[in-house]
Amino acid sequence: MNVFIIGIGLIGGSYARDIRQIRPGCRIFGIDADPEHLQQALSMDLIDEAATYGDLVKADLVLVSIPVDALVRELPVILDSIGEQTLVLDAGSTKNLVCKAVEDHDNRRNFLACHPIAGTEFSGPSAAISGLYQGKTNIICEVEKTAFKLQERALDLFRDLGMRIRYMNPDAHDKHIAYVSHLSHISSFMLGKTVIEKEKNERDIFDMAGSGFESTVRLAKSSPAMWTPIFRQNKEYVLEILNEYIANLEGFKAQMLADDFDGIYREMDNTNKIREILDGIPLNKVK
Amino acid sequence: MNVFIIGIGLIGGSYARDIRQIRPGCRIFGIDADPEHLQQALSMDLIDEAATYGDLVKADLVLVSIPVDALVRELPVILDSIGEQTLVLDAGSTKNLVCKAVEDHDNRRNFLACHPIAGTEFSGPSAAISGLYQGKTNIICEVEKTAFKLQERALDLFRDLGMRIRYMNPDAHDKHIAYVSHLSHISSFMLGKTVIEKEKNERDIFDMAGSGFESTVRLAKSSPAMWTPIFRQNKEYVLEILNEYIANLEGFKAQMLADDFDGIYREMDNTNKIREILDGIPLNKVK
Numbered sequence: 119m120n121v122f123i124i125g126i127g128l129i130g131g132s133y134a135r136d137i138r139q140i141r142p143g144c145r146i147f148g149i150d151a152d153p154e155h156l157q158q159a160l161s162m163d164l165i166d167e168a169a170t171y172g173d174l175v176k177a178d179l180v181l182v183s184i185p186v187d188a189l190v191r192e193l194p195v196i197l198d199s200i201g202e203q204t205l206v207l208d209a210g211s212t213k214n215l216v217c218k219a220v221e222d223h224d225n226r227r228n229f230l231a232c233h234p235i236a237g238t239e240f241s242g243p244s245a246a247i248s249g250l251y252q253g254k255t256n257i258i259c260e261v262e263k264t265a266f267k268l269q270e271r272a273l274d275l276f277r278d279l280g281m282r283i284r285y286m287n288p289d290a291h292d293k294h295i296a297y298v299s300h301l302s303h304i305s306s307f308m309l310g311k312t313v314i315e316k317e318k319n320e321r322d323i324f325d326m327a328g329s330g331f332e333s334t335v336r337l338a339k340s341s342p343a344m345w346t347p348i349f350r351q352n353k354e355y356v357l358e359i360l361n362e363y364i365a366n367l368e369g370f371k372a373q374m375l376a377d378d379f380d381g382i383y384r385e386m387d388n389t390n391k392i393r394e395i396l397d398g399i400p401l402n403k404v405k
Numbered sequence: 406m407n408v409f410i411i412g413i414g415l416i417g418g419s420y421a422r423d424i425r426q427i428r429p430g431c432r433i434f435g436i437d438a439d440p441e442h443l444q445q446a447l448s449m450d451l452i453d454e455a456a457t458y459g460d461l462v463k464a465d466l467v468l469v470s471i472p473v474d475a476l477v478r479e480l481p482v483i484l485d486s487i488g489e490q491t492l493v494l495d496a497g498s499t500k501n502l503v504c505k506a507v508e509d510h511d512n513r514r515n516f517l518a519c520h521p522i523a524g525t526e527f528s529g530p531s532a533a534i535s536g537l538y539q540g541k542t543n544i545i546c547e548v549e550k551t552a553f554k555l556q557e558r559a560l561d562l563f564r565d566l567g568m569r570i571r572y573m574n575p576d577a578h579d580k581h582i583a584y585v586s587h588l589s590h591i592s593s594f595m596l597g598k599t600v601i602e603k604e605k606n607e608r609d610i611f612d613m614a615g616s617g618f619e620s621t622v623r624l625a626k627s628s629p630a631m632w633t634p635i636f637r638q639n640k641e642y643v644l645e646i647l648n649e650y651i652a653n654l655e656g657f658k659a660q661m662l663a664d665d666f667d668g669i670y671r672e673m674d675n676t677n678k679i680r681e682i683l684d685g686i687p688l689n690k691v692k
Contacts, residue, residue, distance in 0.1 A: 237615065298615075299615065299617055304657060305621055307657075313588070313679075325542050326542065326582060327585040328541070332683055334620070335679055345673060346673065362599045364651060366602075367595050371647055371648070379633050382636060386625075389594050
């Protein structure tokens with residue numbers, strides 16, 4: 119089995135680690151725009167050899183894990199280059215534009231649009247970890263547009279990786295993911311920015327910050343190269359939820375200014391409901 | 406050694422667990438406004454017996470770990486009730502009003518104002534954990550107002566608990582802690598609120614939320630009874646930093662609306678600096 123990973127970073131590299139375990143005898147080829155990452159992936163044995171698009175014709179499986187701006191641009195070219203029985207999967211955090219980019223492609227049926235809800239704030243081949251996908255949700259969009267046999271091959275892979283599957287349309291995906299992922303990143307980046315600006319003396323942060331600050335600001339370590347195109351592609355839904363968030367912060371501020379601390383208590387008490395919701399997140403139990 | 410813990414929740418109960426280890430032979434007394442918590446603390450062996458303010462006269466050490474509104478009200482009464490050699494420590498997340506509440510008290514020299522930067526989003530005796538204070542920072546305010554012998558007793562205790570000490574004045578404490586703790590809680594509570602409001606169907610959150618959302622929204626599980634009085638007491642500094650945060654979010658929104666994604670990239674790239682700052686948080690390494 120020939121597996122090609124296009125973009126050997128956290129996501130692609132973690133796929134490589136697990137696929138080597140669950141598909142013994144597979145040969146893993148790597149393609150990456152960054153020669154240093156490719157070299158690193160080779161020396162870490164994430165991949166067996168470096169390859170180019172010219173080799174894709176012999177691929178059984180192609181995993182495309184690159185920033186979503188590159189994804190929209192490259193996916194049609196990748197589909198041009200594959201063999202008849204090649205399955206192509208992506209891992210993009212947006213789905214509307216990705217699906218749109220290949221909707222009329224002759225090889226559309228070789229592609230399955232996926233978003234594995236998995237990752238960390240780190241990036242690059244060195245961030246790849248084993249078991250990243252175990253117990254995580256993989257959101258599949260427009261499943262009906264993929265050849266049935268290739269759907270089966272993908273589902274076998276995801277089952278062996280330990281993933282749960284959920285089917286959505288691309289627009290619903292982009293809307294909900296703006297709420298539960300993209301907004302979290304903005305909130306975290308702006309929190310980091312606010313505190314860095316205020317704290318000229320970093321020792322104050324160093325000494326006084328506890329696990330609460332660390333937790334809320336963790337995502338501010340994320341890669342701008344990955345996140346800028348996500349915000350660009352999902353602009354409409356991100357702006358919608360960002361507006362709601364700012365309005366809620368303004369509401370909190372107004373309550374503080376009015377000394378309405380009973381109201382603030384009630385807000386927080388209502389929001390404590392998030393406990394039960396979070397307890398439902400499977401990742402919770404994995405960590 | 407007679408140790409009294411007033412308020413047997415996460416903070417007081419965790420002190421009880423560790424003090425039992427590092428001070429063998431000590432006897433731990435519990436005082437709590439909630440009879441159920443007191444009963445629970447007894448049955449969990451966090452405390453040896455329930456007590457009242459009338460017993461404080463025989464205390465060597467009194468740890469007051471109650472919400473900051475109760476703290477400001479009760480601390481003078483507690484200082485009225487203690488013996489001549491009793492050391493009283495608090496654990497309040499604000500320091501200005503707490504120190505003010507006892508500044509003219511006859512027994513001011515028996516009190517050391519402390520804020521251990523430690524905790525979780527949970528509360529009550531069942532949330533108490535061993536080793537909570539290991540490697541954490543304890544901020545001590547107005548140390549010069551505490552009797553030298555009692556300072557020593559406190560520092561011995563904190564050393565044996567594995568804590569690092571930092572001295573600050575109450576106002577600097579309240580200002581910086583608004584930046585690195587209080588704002589994180591507001592950001593998290595409002596994030597939780599925003600997403601709960603938008604997601605009528607909780608299954609969507611359950612399935613799509615990953616570790617990023619979980620991390621940024623974790624503090625929204627925190628106790629409103631603890632946090633409402635903190636926001637009230639630290640209103641001025643909390644509003645100051647909340648304004649900056651909202652302004653930064655508005656700035657991000659304006660960049661999105663103007664399609665200034667190069668600017669957004671630069672913002673995130675600058676904020677990535679938080680990596681090095683967070684790497685300095687000792688807790689990071691403990692978890």
